[in-house]
Amino acid sequence: MEIAPERCFFLNMSDDRLQTEIEAFDDTQAYLELMARPYTRRLKAEVDKYMASQNLKGATILELGCGISEHANRFNHDNLMVVTDITKSLVEKNDPPSIRAICDAQVLPFKDKTVDFIIYVGILHHLPDQVLSLNEAARVSRPNGRIFICEPHRRSINYVYYNLRLLTMRILGVRFVKKLIGCFSPDESQLNVKAVENIFNGDFAKKKWTILSFRLPPLRLFKDSKLDVIFSNFFDRLPIFKHIGTTVFYDIKRLK
Ligand SMILES: C[S@@+](CC[C@H](N)C(=O)[O-])C[C@H]1O[C@@H](n2cnc3c(N)ncnc32)[C@H](O)[C@@H]1O
Incomplete structure:
Protein backbone atom coordinates (compact mmCIF):
# COMPACT_ATOMS: atom_id res chain seq x y z
CA MET A 1 0.00 0.00 0.00
CA GLU A 2 1.43 3.34 -0.95
CA ILE A 3 0.61 6.59 0.79
CA ALA A 4 -0.49 9.46 -1.45
CA PRO A 5 1.07 12.50 0.31
CA GLU A 6 -1.19 14.92 -1.56
CA ARG A 7 -4.19 13.21 0.05
CA CYS A 8 -2.89 13.32 3.64
CA PHE A 9 -4.81 15.81 5.74
CA PHE A 10 -5.25 16.31 9.42
CA LEU A 11 -8.76 15.37 10.43
CA ASN A 12 -10.99 18.35 9.97
CA MET A 13 -11.62 18.79 13.68
CA SER A 14 -13.85 21.80 13.12
CA ASP A 15 -16.32 19.56 11.34
CA ASP A 16 -19.30 19.23 13.71
CA ARG A 17 -20.42 15.92 12.23
CA LEU A 18 -17.00 14.33 12.81
CA GLN A 19 -16.96 15.69 16.37
CA THR A 20 -20.42 14.28 17.08
CA GLU A 21 -19.36 10.86 15.77
CA ILE A 22 -16.21 10.85 17.89
CA GLU A 23 -18.22 11.86 20.98
CA ALA A 24 -20.72 9.08 20.30
CA PHE A 25 -18.05 6.38 20.12
CA ASP A 26 -15.54 7.73 22.62
CA ASP A 27 -17.01 5.58 25.38
CA THR A 28 -15.57 2.09 25.13
CA GLN A 29 -17.96 0.56 27.65
CA ALA A 30 -21.03 1.81 25.76
CA TYR A 31 -19.45 0.68 22.48
CA LEU A 32 -18.83 -2.83 23.83
CA GLU A 33 -22.38 -2.99 25.14
CA LEU A 34 -23.68 -2.11 21.64
CA MET A 35 -21.47 -4.81 20.12
CA ALA A 36 -22.71 -7.43 22.62
CA ARG A 37 -26.43 -6.97 21.90
CA PRO A 38 -28.09 -10.08 20.46
CA TYR A 39 -29.24 -7.95 17.49
CA THR A 40 -25.64 -6.97 16.71
CA ARG A 41 -24.29 -10.50 17.26
CA ARG A 42 -26.81 -11.89 14.82
CA LEU A 43 -25.63 -9.71 11.97
CA LYS A 44 -21.97 -10.06 12.99
CA ALA A 45 -22.35 -13.85 12.66
CA GLU A 46 -23.23 -13.29 8.98
CA VAL A 47 -20.18 -11.00 8.57
CA ASP A 48 -17.99 -13.62 10.20
CA LYS A 49 -19.26 -16.32 7.85
CA TYR A 50 -18.26 -14.13 4.91
CA MET A 51 -14.81 -13.34 6.38
CA ALA A 52 -14.16 -17.03 7.07
CA SER A 53 -14.73 -17.76 3.37
CA GLN A 54 -11.96 -15.32 2.34
CA ASN A 55 -8.65 -17.05 1.76
CA LEU A 56 -6.27 -14.09 1.79
CA LYS A 57 -2.49 -14.19 1.83
CA GLY A 58 -0.13 -11.30 1.13
CA ALA A 59 -3.09 -8.96 0.61
CA THR A 60 -3.39 -5.33 1.62
CA ILE A 61 -6.56 -5.03 3.70
CA LEU A 62 -8.12 -1.74 4.75
CA GLU A 63 -10.85 -1.65 7.38
CA LEU A 64 -12.70 1.67 7.57
CA GLY A 65 -14.45 2.75 10.78
CA CYS A 66 -13.03 -0.40 12.38
CA GLY A 67 -13.94 0.43 16.00
CA ILE A 68 -12.36 -2.51 17.80
CA SER A 69 -11.90 -4.69 14.73
CA GLU A 70 -13.45 -8.15 14.81
CA HIS A 71 -11.54 -9.19 11.67
CA ALA A 72 -7.97 -8.02 12.23
CA ASN A 73 -6.89 -11.13 14.15
CA ARG A 74 -8.16 -13.37 11.38
CA PHE A 75 -6.09 -11.59 8.72
CA ASN A 76 -3.21 -9.69 10.29
CA HIS A 77 -0.57 -12.44 10.33
CA ASP A 78 -0.61 -13.29 6.63
CA ASN A 79 -1.54 -9.89 5.23
CA LEU A 80 -0.95 -6.18 5.65
CA MET A 81 -3.95 -5.28 7.80
CA VAL A 82 -4.65 -1.56 8.20
CA VAL A 83 -7.37 -0.70 10.71
CA THR A 84 -8.68 2.86 10.67
CA ASP A 85 -11.29 4.96 12.45
CA ILE A 86 -11.79 8.57 13.52
CA THR A 87 -12.22 7.61 17.19
CA LYS A 88 -8.70 7.40 18.63
CA SER A 89 -9.71 5.60 21.83
CA LEU A 90 -11.14 2.73 19.74
CA VAL A 91 -8.27 2.60 17.21
CA GLU A 92 -5.86 2.20 20.14
CA LYS A 93 -7.66 -0.90 21.38
CA ASN A 94 -6.65 -2.83 18.25
CA ASP A 95 -3.58 -5.01 18.60
CA PRO A 96 -0.43 -5.10 16.48
CA PRO A 97 0.67 -6.40 14.02
CA SER A 98 -2.26 -4.53 12.48
CA ILE A 99 -1.32 -1.03 11.40
CA ARG A 100 -3.56 1.40 13.26
CA ALA A 101 -4.43 4.80 11.84
CA ILE A 102 -6.83 7.63 12.47
CA CYS A 103 -8.47 8.26 9.16
CA ASP A 104 -11.71 9.81 7.92
CA ALA A 105 -13.31 7.21 5.65
CA GLN A 106 -14.31 10.01 3.28
CA VAL A 107 -10.71 10.95 2.37
CA LEU A 108 -8.33 8.03 1.96
CA PRO A 109 -4.61 8.88 1.99
CA PHE A 110 -3.66 6.02 -0.33
CA LYS A 111 -2.66 5.84 -3.97
CA ASP A 112 -5.02 4.60 -6.68
CA LYS A 113 -5.45 0.83 -7.06
CA THR A 114 -3.30 -0.18 -4.07
CA VAL A 115 -5.74 -2.04 -1.77
CA ASP A 116 -6.90 -5.66 -2.19
CA PHE A 117 -9.75 -5.77 0.29
CA ILE A 118 -11.80 -2.95 1.85
CA ILE A 119 -14.09 -3.61 4.79
CA TYR A 120 -17.05 -1.42 5.74
CA VAL A 121 -19.07 -2.85 8.64
CA GLY A 122 -21.70 -0.52 10.06
CA ILE A 123 -19.88 2.68 9.15
CA LEU A 124 -21.24 4.09 5.88
CA HIS A 125 -24.49 5.10 7.58
CA HIS A 126 -22.42 7.28 9.94
CA LEU A 127 -20.81 9.35 7.20
CA PRO A 128 -21.95 12.84 6.17
CA ASP A 129 -21.08 11.95 2.55
CA GLN A 130 -21.34 8.26 1.65
CA VAL A 131 -20.77 9.01 -2.06
CA LEU A 132 -17.39 10.57 -1.28
CA SER A 133 -16.26 7.52 0.67
CA LEU A 134 -17.58 4.98 -1.87
CA ASN A 135 -15.79 6.84 -4.68
CA GLU A 136 -12.60 6.70 -2.61
CA ALA A 137 -13.03 2.94 -2.12
CA ALA A 138 -13.50 2.51 -5.88
CA ARG A 139 -10.39 4.61 -6.51
CA VAL A 140 -8.02 2.76 -4.15
CA SER A 141 -9.20 -0.78 -4.86
CA ARG A 142 -6.94 -2.94 -7.02
CA PRO A 143 -8.04 -4.93 -10.06
CA ASN A 144 -9.47 -8.21 -8.67
CA GLY A 145 -9.75 -6.47 -5.30
CA ARG A 146 -12.93 -6.72 -3.21
CA ILE A 147 -15.05 -4.36 -1.18
CA PHE A 148 -17.31 -5.74 1.54
CA ILE A 149 -20.23 -3.70 2.87
CA CYS A 150 -22.60 -4.49 5.75
CA GLU A 151 -25.10 -1.76 6.62
CA PRO A 152 -28.69 -1.10 7.69
CA HIS A 153 -30.95 0.03 4.87
CA ARG A 154 -34.22 1.85 4.34
CA MET A 169 -34.86 12.83 19.66
CA ARG A 170 -36.67 15.86 18.23
CA ILE A 171 -39.24 15.93 21.01
CA LEU A 172 -37.21 14.88 24.06
CA GLY A 173 -33.62 15.60 22.98
CA VAL A 174 -30.52 13.56 22.17
CA ARG A 175 -29.47 13.19 25.82
CA PHE A 176 -32.75 11.57 26.74
CA VAL A 177 -32.48 9.06 23.89
CA LYS A 178 -28.86 8.33 24.77
CA LYS A 179 -29.86 7.53 28.34
CA LEU A 180 -32.51 5.22 27.02
CA ILE A 181 -30.54 3.32 24.39
CA GLY A 182 -26.81 3.82 25.07
CA CYS A 183 -24.24 4.07 22.26
CA PHE A 184 -25.61 5.75 19.15
CA SER A 185 -24.95 8.76 16.99
CA PRO A 186 -27.74 11.31 16.37
CA ASP A 187 -26.63 11.74 12.75
CA GLU A 188 -26.87 8.10 11.70
CA SER A 189 -28.76 7.44 8.49
CA GLN A 190 -29.09 4.29 6.35
CA LEU A 191 -27.05 2.91 3.48
CA ASN A 192 -27.36 4.85 0.23
CA VAL A 193 -28.07 1.76 -1.88
CA LYS A 194 -28.46 3.86 -5.06
CA ALA A 195 -24.94 5.25 -4.63
CA VAL A 196 -23.49 1.74 -4.21
CA GLU A 197 -25.33 0.56 -7.33
CA ASN A 198 -24.17 3.58 -9.38
CA ILE A 199 -20.56 3.81 -8.25
CA PHE A 200 -19.79 0.09 -8.51
CA ASN A 201 -20.91 -0.22 -12.08
CA GLY A 202 -19.01 -1.12 -15.24
CA ASP A 203 -15.62 -2.19 -13.88
CA PHE A 204 -17.19 -3.92 -10.87
CA ALA A 205 -19.24 -7.07 -10.26
CA LYS A 206 -21.62 -7.07 -7.27
CA LYS A 207 -23.34 -9.66 -5.15
CA LYS A 208 -26.00 -8.36 -2.80
CA TRP A 209 -27.96 -10.15 -0.06
CA THR A 210 -29.90 -9.26 3.05
CA ILE A 211 -30.62 -10.85 6.40
CA LEU A 212 -33.20 -10.05 8.97
CA SER A 213 -31.86 -8.91 12.30
CA PHE A 214 -34.94 -7.51 13.88
CA ARG A 215 -34.23 -4.54 16.10
CA LEU A 216 -36.20 -4.06 19.26
CA PRO A 217 -35.94 -0.58 20.68
CA PRO A 218 -32.73 -1.29 22.61
CA LEU A 219 -34.23 -0.04 25.84
CA ARG A 220 -32.48 -1.18 28.99
CA LEU A 221 -35.63 -3.21 29.59
CA PHE A 222 -34.72 -5.56 26.72
CA LYS A 223 -30.98 -5.47 27.36
CA ASP A 224 -30.37 -9.13 28.05
CA SER A 225 -33.44 -10.52 26.36
CA LYS A 226 -33.06 -12.69 23.28
CA LEU A 227 -36.44 -11.49 22.03
CA ASP A 228 -34.94 -9.79 18.97
CA VAL A 229 -33.26 -13.04 17.92
CA ILE A 230 -36.49 -15.00 18.47
CA PHE A 231 -38.39 -12.44 16.34
CA SER A 232 -35.68 -12.51 13.66
CA ASN A 233 -35.76 -16.30 13.41
CA PHE A 234 -39.53 -16.19 13.12
CA PHE A 235 -39.71 -13.41 10.48
CA ASP A 236 -36.80 -14.90 8.51
CA ARG A 237 -39.06 -17.86 7.63
CA LEU A 238 -41.64 -15.61 6.00
CA PRO A 239 -40.72 -15.22 2.31
CA ILE A 240 -41.54 -11.50 2.15
CA PHE A 241 -38.83 -10.67 4.71
CA LYS A 242 -36.18 -12.40 2.59
CA HIS A 243 -36.33 -9.32 0.33
CA ILE A 244 -36.60 -6.67 2.97
CA GLY A 245 -34.06 -7.96 5.46
CA THR A 246 -32.87 -5.36 7.90
CA THR A 247 -29.19 -5.53 7.01
CA VAL A 248 -27.82 -5.39 3.49
CA PHE A 249 -24.51 -6.96 2.41
CA TYR A 250 -22.48 -6.33 -0.73
CA ASP A 251 -19.54 -8.34 -1.98
CA ILE A 252 -18.06 -6.16 -4.73
CA LYS A 253 -15.22 -7.20 -7.01
CA ARG A 254 -13.20 -4.87 -9.18
CA LEU A 255 -12.80 -6.56 -12.53
CA LYS A 256 -10.11 -4.35 -14.11
C1 LIG B 1 -21.29 1.31 14.60
S1 LIG B 1 -19.56 1.52 14.75
C2 LIG B 1 -18.99 0.17 13.77
C3 LIG B 1 -17.67 -0.37 14.26
C4 LIG B 1 -17.13 -1.60 13.56
N1 LIG B 1 -16.89 -1.37 12.15
C5 LIG B 1 -17.97 -2.85 13.69
O1 LIG B 1 -17.65 -3.80 13.02
O2 LIG B 1 -18.92 -2.92 14.43
C6 LIG B 1 -19.25 2.91 13.67
C7 LIG B 1 -17.78 3.31 13.65
O3 LIG B 1 -17.61 4.29 12.62
C8 LIG B 1 -16.66 5.24 13.06
N2 LIG B 1 -16.80 6.45 12.23
C9 LIG B 1 -17.81 7.36 12.23
N3 LIG B 1 -17.57 8.32 11.32
C10 LIG B 1 -16.40 8.00 10.71
C11 LIG B 1 -15.61 8.60 9.66
N4 LIG B 1 -15.98 9.75 9.07
N5 LIG B 1 -14.47 7.99 9.29
C12 LIG B 1 -14.05 6.84 9.89
N6 LIG B 1 -14.74 6.24 10.89
C13 LIG B 1 -15.90 6.80 11.29
C14 LIG B 1 -17.00 5.41 14.54
O4 LIG B 1 -15.93 5.98 15.26
C15 LIG B 1 -17.30 3.96 14.94
O5 LIG B 1 -16.13 3.30 15.38
Whole structure:
Protein backbone atom coordinates (compact mmCIF):
# COMPACT_ATOMS: atom_id res chain seq x y z
CA MET A 1 0.00 0.00 0.00
CA GLU A 2 1.43 3.34 -0.95
CA ILE A 3 0.61 6.59 0.79
CA ALA A 4 -0.49 9.46 -1.45
CA PRO A 5 1.07 12.50 0.31
CA GLU A 6 -1.19 14.92 -1.56
CA ARG A 7 -4.19 13.21 0.05
CA CYS A 8 -2.89 13.32 3.64
CA PHE A 9 -4.81 15.81 5.74
CA PHE A 10 -5.25 16.31 9.42
CA LEU A 11 -8.76 15.37 10.43
CA ASN A 12 -10.99 18.35 9.97
CA MET A 13 -11.62 18.79 13.68
CA SER A 14 -13.85 21.80 13.12
CA ASP A 15 -16.32 19.56 11.34
CA ASP A 16 -19.30 19.23 13.71
CA ARG A 17 -20.42 15.92 12.23
CA LEU A 18 -17.00 14.33 12.81
CA GLN A 19 -16.96 15.69 16.37
CA THR A 20 -20.42 14.28 17.08
CA GLU A 21 -19.36 10.86 15.77
CA ILE A 22 -16.21 10.85 17.89
CA GLU A 23 -18.22 11.86 20.98
CA ALA A 24 -20.72 9.08 20.30
CA PHE A 25 -18.05 6.38 20.12
CA ASP A 26 -15.54 7.73 22.62
CA ASP A 27 -17.01 5.58 25.38
CA THR A 28 -15.57 2.09 25.13
CA GLN A 29 -17.96 0.56 27.65
CA ALA A 30 -21.03 1.81 25.76
CA TYR A 31 -19.45 0.68 22.48
CA LEU A 32 -18.83 -2.83 23.83
CA GLU A 33 -22.38 -2.99 25.14
CA LEU A 34 -23.68 -2.11 21.64
CA MET A 35 -21.47 -4.81 20.12
CA ALA A 36 -22.71 -7.43 22.62
CA ARG A 37 -26.43 -6.97 21.90
CA PRO A 38 -28.09 -10.08 20.46
CA TYR A 39 -29.24 -7.95 17.49
CA THR A 40 -25.64 -6.97 16.71
CA ARG A 41 -24.29 -10.50 17.26
CA ARG A 42 -26.81 -11.89 14.82
CA LEU A 43 -25.63 -9.71 11.97
CA LYS A 44 -21.97 -10.06 12.99
CA ALA A 45 -22.35 -13.85 12.66
CA GLU A 46 -23.23 -13.29 8.98
CA VAL A 47 -20.18 -11.00 8.57
CA ASP A 48 -17.99 -13.62 10.20
CA LYS A 49 -19.26 -16.32 7.85
CA TYR A 50 -18.26 -14.13 4.91
CA MET A 51 -14.81 -13.34 6.38
CA ALA A 52 -14.16 -17.03 7.07
CA SER A 53 -14.73 -17.76 3.37
CA GLN A 54 -11.96 -15.32 2.34
CA ASN A 55 -8.65 -17.05 1.76
CA LEU A 56 -6.27 -14.09 1.79
CA LYS A 57 -2.49 -14.19 1.83
CA GLY A 58 -0.13 -11.30 1.13
CA ALA A 59 -3.09 -8.96 0.61
CA THR A 60 -3.39 -5.33 1.62
CA ILE A 61 -6.56 -5.03 3.70
CA LEU A 62 -8.12 -1.74 4.75
CA GLU A 63 -10.85 -1.65 7.38
CA LEU A 64 -12.70 1.67 7.57
CA GLY A 65 -14.45 2.75 10.78
CA CYS A 66 -13.03 -0.40 12.38
CA GLY A 67 -13.94 0.43 16.00
CA ILE A 68 -12.36 -2.51 17.80
CA SER A 69 -11.90 -4.69 14.73
CA GLU A 70 -13.45 -8.15 14.81
CA HIS A 71 -11.54 -9.19 11.67
CA ALA A 72 -7.97 -8.02 12.23
CA ASN A 73 -6.89 -11.13 14.15
CA ARG A 74 -8.16 -13.37 11.38
CA PHE A 75 -6.09 -11.59 8.72
CA ASN A 76 -3.21 -9.69 10.29
CA HIS A 77 -0.57 -12.44 10.33
CA ASP A 78 -0.61 -13.29 6.63
CA ASN A 79 -1.54 -9.89 5.23
CA LEU A 80 -0.95 -6.18 5.65
CA MET A 81 -3.95 -5.28 7.80
CA VAL A 82 -4.65 -1.56 8.20
CA VAL A 83 -7.37 -0.70 10.71
CA THR A 84 -8.68 2.86 10.67
CA ASP A 85 -11.29 4.96 12.45
CA ILE A 86 -11.79 8.57 13.52
CA THR A 87 -12.22 7.61 17.19
CA LYS A 88 -8.70 7.40 18.63
CA SER A 89 -9.71 5.60 21.83
CA LEU A 90 -11.14 2.73 19.74
CA VAL A 91 -8.27 2.60 17.21
CA GLU A 92 -5.86 2.20 20.14
CA LYS A 93 -7.66 -0.90 21.38
CA ASN A 94 -6.65 -2.83 18.25
CA ASP A 95 -3.58 -5.01 18.60
CA PRO A 96 -0.43 -5.10 16.48
CA PRO A 97 0.67 -6.40 14.02
CA SER A 98 -2.26 -4.53 12.48
CA ILE A 99 -1.32 -1.03 11.40
CA ARG A 100 -3.56 1.40 13.26
CA ALA A 101 -4.43 4.80 11.84
CA ILE A 102 -6.83 7.63 12.47
CA CYS A 103 -8.47 8.26 9.16
CA ASP A 104 -11.71 9.81 7.92
CA ALA A 105 -13.31 7.21 5.65
CA GLN A 106 -14.31 10.01 3.28
CA VAL A 107 -10.71 10.95 2.37
CA LEU A 108 -8.33 8.03 1.96
CA PRO A 109 -4.61 8.88 1.99
CA PHE A 110 -3.66 6.02 -0.33
CA LYS A 111 -2.66 5.84 -3.97
CA ASP A 112 -5.02 4.60 -6.68
CA LYS A 113 -5.45 0.83 -7.06
CA THR A 114 -3.30 -0.18 -4.07
CA VAL A 115 -5.74 -2.04 -1.77
CA ASP A 116 -6.90 -5.66 -2.19
CA PHE A 117 -9.75 -5.77 0.29
CA ILE A 118 -11.80 -2.95 1.85
CA ILE A 119 -14.09 -3.61 4.79
CA TYR A 120 -17.05 -1.42 5.74
CA VAL A 121 -19.07 -2.85 8.64
CA GLY A 122 -21.70 -0.52 10.06
CA ILE A 123 -19.88 2.68 9.15
CA LEU A 124 -21.24 4.09 5.88
CA HIS A 125 -24.49 5.10 7.58
CA HIS A 126 -22.42 7.28 9.94
CA LEU A 127 -20.81 9.35 7.20
CA PRO A 128 -21.95 12.84 6.17
CA ASP A 129 -21.08 11.95 2.55
CA GLN A 130 -21.34 8.26 1.65
CA VAL A 131 -20.77 9.01 -2.06
CA LEU A 132 -17.39 10.57 -1.28
CA SER A 133 -16.26 7.52 0.67
CA LEU A 134 -17.58 4.98 -1.87
CA ASN A 135 -15.79 6.84 -4.68
CA GLU A 136 -12.60 6.70 -2.61
CA ALA A 137 -13.03 2.94 -2.12
CA ALA A 138 -13.50 2.51 -5.88
CA ARG A 139 -10.39 4.61 -6.51
CA VAL A 140 -8.02 2.76 -4.15
CA SER A 141 -9.20 -0.78 -4.86
CA ARG A 142 -6.94 -2.94 -7.02
CA PRO A 143 -8.04 -4.93 -10.06
CA ASN A 144 -9.47 -8.21 -8.67
CA GLY A 145 -9.75 -6.47 -5.30
CA ARG A 146 -12.93 -6.72 -3.21
CA ILE A 147 -15.05 -4.36 -1.18
CA PHE A 148 -17.31 -5.74 1.54
CA ILE A 149 -20.23 -3.70 2.87
CA CYS A 150 -22.60 -4.49 5.75
CA GLU A 151 -25.10 -1.76 6.62
CA PRO A 152 -28.69 -1.10 7.69
CA HIS A 153 -30.95 0.03 4.87
CA ARG A 154 -34.22 1.85 4.34
CA ARG A 155 -36.25 -0.98 2.88
CA SER A 156 -36.61 -2.76 6.18
CA ILE A 157 -38.81 -2.90 9.26
CA ASN A 158 -35.95 -1.45 11.32
CA TYR A 159 -36.54 1.80 9.45
CA VAL A 160 -39.71 2.21 11.51
CA TYR A 161 -37.59 1.95 14.67
CA TYR A 162 -35.07 4.42 13.20
CA ASN A 163 -37.77 7.02 12.49
CA LEU A 164 -39.37 6.60 15.91
CA ARG A 165 -35.95 7.26 17.41
CA LEU A 166 -35.54 10.42 15.29
CA LEU A 167 -38.95 11.64 16.43
CA THR A 168 -38.15 10.97 20.11
CA MET A 169 -34.86 12.83 19.66
CA ARG A 170 -36.67 15.86 18.23
CA ILE A 171 -39.24 15.93 21.01
CA LEU A 172 -37.21 14.88 24.06
CA GLY A 173 -33.62 15.60 22.98
CA VAL A 174 -30.52 13.56 22.17
CA ARG A 175 -29.47 13.19 25.82
CA PHE A 176 -32.75 11.57 26.74
CA VAL A 177 -32.48 9.06 23.89
CA LYS A 178 -28.86 8.33 24.77
CA LYS A 179 -29.86 7.53 28.34
CA LEU A 180 -32.51 5.22 27.02
CA ILE A 181 -30.54 3.32 24.39
CA GLY A 182 -26.81 3.82 25.07
CA CYS A 183 -24.24 4.07 22.26
CA PHE A 184 -25.61 5.75 19.15
CA SER A 185 -24.95 8.76 16.99
CA PRO A 186 -27.74 11.31 16.37
CA ASP A 187 -26.63 11.74 12.75
CA GLU A 188 -26.87 8.10 11.70
CA SER A 189 -28.76 7.44 8.49
CA GLN A 190 -29.09 4.29 6.35
CA LEU A 191 -27.05 2.91 3.48
CA ASN A 192 -27.36 4.85 0.23
CA VAL A 193 -28.07 1.76 -1.88
CA LYS A 194 -28.46 3.86 -5.06
CA ALA A 195 -24.94 5.25 -4.63
CA VAL A 196 -23.49 1.74 -4.21
CA GLU A 197 -25.33 0.56 -7.33
CA ASN A 198 -24.17 3.58 -9.38
CA ILE A 199 -20.56 3.81 -8.25
CA PHE A 200 -19.79 0.09 -8.51
CA ASN A 201 -20.91 -0.22 -12.08
CA GLY A 202 -19.01 -1.12 -15.24
CA ASP A 203 -15.62 -2.19 -13.88
CA PHE A 204 -17.19 -3.92 -10.87
CA ALA A 205 -19.24 -7.07 -10.26
CA LYS A 206 -21.62 -7.07 -7.27
CA LYS A 207 -23.34 -9.66 -5.15
CA LYS A 208 -26.00 -8.36 -2.80
CA TRP A 209 -27.96 -10.15 -0.06
CA THR A 210 -29.90 -9.26 3.05
CA ILE A 211 -30.62 -10.85 6.40
CA LEU A 212 -33.20 -10.05 8.97
CA SER A 213 -31.86 -8.91 12.30
CA PHE A 214 -34.94 -7.51 13.88
CA ARG A 215 -34.23 -4.54 16.10
CA LEU A 216 -36.20 -4.06 19.26
CA PRO A 217 -35.94 -0.58 20.68
CA PRO A 218 -32.73 -1.29 22.61
CA LEU A 219 -34.23 -0.04 25.84
CA ARG A 220 -32.48 -1.18 28.99
CA LEU A 221 -35.63 -3.21 29.59
CA PHE A 222 -34.72 -5.56 26.72
CA LYS A 223 -30.98 -5.47 27.36
CA ASP A 224 -30.37 -9.13 28.05
CA SER A 225 -33.44 -10.52 26.36
CA LYS A 226 -33.06 -12.69 23.28
CA LEU A 227 -36.44 -11.49 22.03
CA ASP A 228 -34.94 -9.79 18.97
CA VAL A 229 -33.26 -13.04 17.92
CA ILE A 230 -36.49 -15.00 18.47
CA PHE A 231 -38.39 -12.44 16.34
CA SER A 232 -35.68 -12.51 13.66
CA ASN A 233 -35.76 -16.30 13.41
CA PHE A 234 -39.53 -16.19 13.12
CA PHE A 235 -39.71 -13.41 10.48
CA ASP A 236 -36.80 -14.90 8.51
CA ARG A 237 -39.06 -17.86 7.63
CA LEU A 238 -41.64 -15.61 6.00
CA PRO A 239 -40.72 -15.22 2.31
CA ILE A 240 -41.54 -11.50 2.15
CA PHE A 241 -38.83 -10.67 4.71
CA LYS A 242 -36.18 -12.40 2.59
CA HIS A 243 -36.33 -9.32 0.33
CA ILE A 244 -36.60 -6.67 2.97
CA GLY A 245 -34.06 -7.96 5.46
CA THR A 246 -32.87 -5.36 7.90
CA THR A 247 -29.19 -5.53 7.01
CA VAL A 248 -27.82 -5.39 3.49
CA PHE A 249 -24.51 -6.96 2.41
CA TYR A 250 -22.48 -6.33 -0.73
CA ASP A 251 -19.54 -8.34 -1.98
CA ILE A 252 -18.06 -6.16 -4.73
CA LYS A 253 -15.22 -7.20 -7.01
CA ARG A 254 -13.20 -4.87 -9.18
CA LEU A 255 -12.80 -6.56 -12.53
CA LYS A 256 -10.11 -4.35 -14.11
C1 LIG B 1 -21.29 1.31 14.60
S1 LIG B 1 -19.56 1.52 14.75
C2 LIG B 1 -18.99 0.17 13.77
C3 LIG B 1 -17.67 -0.37 14.26
C4 LIG B 1 -17.13 -1.60 13.56
N1 LIG B 1 -16.89 -1.37 12.15
C5 LIG B 1 -17.97 -2.85 13.69
O1 LIG B 1 -17.65 -3.80 13.02
O2 LIG B 1 -18.92 -2.92 14.43
C6 LIG B 1 -19.25 2.91 13.67
C7 LIG B 1 -17.78 3.31 13.65
O3 LIG B 1 -17.61 4.29 12.62
C8 LIG B 1 -16.66 5.24 13.06
N2 LIG B 1 -16.80 6.45 12.23
C9 LIG B 1 -17.81 7.36 12.23
N3 LIG B 1 -17.57 8.32 11.32
C10 LIG B 1 -16.40 8.00 10.71
C11 LIG B 1 -15.61 8.60 9.66
N4 LIG B 1 -15.98 9.75 9.07
N5 LIG B 1 -14.47 7.99 9.29
C12 LIG B 1 -14.05 6.84 9.89
N6 LIG B 1 -14.74 6.24 10.89
C13 LIG B 1 -15.90 6.80 11.29
C14 LIG B 1 -17.00 5.41 14.54
O4 LIG B 1 -15.93 5.98 15.26
C15 LIG B 1 -17.30 3.96 14.94
O5 LIG B 1 -16.13 3.30 15.38
